Amino acid sequence: MSVPRTASSLDSSNDEYSIRWYDERDREAFLNLYNLAFSGCTPEWFAWKYEQLPYADFVPIIVAEKDGEIGGFRPVLPLPIQVGNETVMALQLIDLMVHPDHRRQGLMTKMYEWMRDECWDDYAATFTYANEPSRRGMMKMNDERWTHHDLGQFDKYERIHNFTAFTTDEHPPALQFGAKVANPVSTLKLRVQDMLKLTDNDIVVTRHDSVRTDILLEIHERVHTDQPHVRRDAEFYNWRFAEPDTEFVMYSASRNGVREAAIVVGFDQTVDGPTTANLTEILPLAGGFELGAAFSCLLSRITSEVDFVDHISATGNVIPHRILAAHGFARWNSYPLSKFVEASSFLVCPLGGLDHSQPGIEAALVNPPGWNMSYCERLFG
Incomplete structure (x- = not known):
């Protein structure tokens, strides 16, 4: 299953920042910022994680740019979620990075809101794992839709x-x-x-x-x-x-x-x-x-x-x-x-691609404790 890059994926200006999908010219900037923020991003690892992903025919990374400078990246992973005998597509939010020179500009919110609007009709939900500061930030962005569950009770x-x-x-x-x-x-x-x-x-x-x-x-x-x-x-x-x-x-x-x-x-x-x-x-x-x-x-x-x-x-x-x-x-x-071990949460937010005629699937997706997740997904970021 592959969700194509939509025709509306053009540059979107927001407070002087252009929010858009990744282009090949962004590769070096991504590798540099990733290694600054997390370390360990080789060209081979980037190709595996983002270019060889079987569920998208484009590189699913959101870019914030201003005056030719990269302000931040928000990768997302389209993944097929099976609920009973049905399969829906969801987006996992991973690897948020904001360059030190562009912090405190609301880029986390800008990139998330652009992603939500751009992908609204194509995906049933978005989900992520978050430490406490990230959880608070995500809940502020869309507190009426996000549901979350403490991973301490999620059996880690x-x-x-x-x-x-x-x-x-x-x-x-x-x-x-x-x-x-x-x-x-x-x-x-x-x-x-x-x-x-x-x-x-x-x-x-x-x-x-x-x-x-x-x-x-x-x-x-x-x-x-x-x-x-x-x-x-x-x-x-x-x-x-x-x-x-x-x-x-x-x-x-x-x-x-x-x-x-x-x-x-x-x-x-x-x-x-x-x-x-x-x-x-x-x-x-x-x-x-x-x-x-x-x-x-x-x-x-x-x-x-x-x-x-x-x-x-x-x-x-x-x-x-x-x-x-x-x-x-x-x-x-x-x-x-x-x-010694940091607390984290599992957050789920329904999107417009969720079929409301199937209330059982909707109820299951917005109930984070009910998801059956392993490190297969969690270690993506």
Whole structure:
């Protein structure tokens, strides 16, 4: 499914800023500003994320320009959202960047309002993940339409091996000292939990050094969920796991020759930050309680093989809380994790492309806690 660039995508002047879609001449400015704001944007990564995206036949980046200077960029990702048996197109807001010389000019609002007007009829909703300052800004722009949900209640869990990796010299001395104290205590607790981990001799866990799309689709198609989620198919997986400079390892769990569950682990290293193993994809998206033994065996294998990173991170509402807790994962807002992990929210805003004749789909989309999201989508930005 591809949503084309519309004929109305011409320059739009707003308070001397021209708001428009990205053009090839903007590439160098985008790479420079991205590396200034976030770091890690190579030409190969840019091509994968924005040019090879299978759901748009143009580069979906909004540009704010004034007198020939780039003021900011607002990339958006068109993604197919499946609700029950229906699929609608939605826009994920990611990677907002405003150049330091153009801040406090309302560019976040200008680019969002232009995107909303430009894409109103083509998309059912827009959604984003936001820290607290961004959440407040988004709610102010369209507070009568945005709905949001605290990701602390959206089941984000961390298994931290090294608390000191989350602190720098800029943190208060008390927090730095607390991280050093927490490390040996946490290490002992994790060792005890790993010794007591649940096992099931009927389940065989297999490690795959590359992502097996066929296995993922086999598991996904067996267990249906009506909750909103990015549509899983070969097109999505082949693009998603082609991310440059990112290593993915996959684990599948089988019982009597039938694959019951799978987890894809992605490894990440931020600049001067902790090394991370993300449970990027967890399948099936439904049936977690019935498949508790399979997920437990998968986590046992993963935590034993991926103990060299500073932390393992999981999100979504697939694996039951009690199983995550049994394997050393704690909710982000529990002590002491809340001292090291930033809060964030999941926000959804309906657009004009939403078919109001299907109230069930509309109700599901505007209910953020009901979305079934994983790091497959969240790590886009």
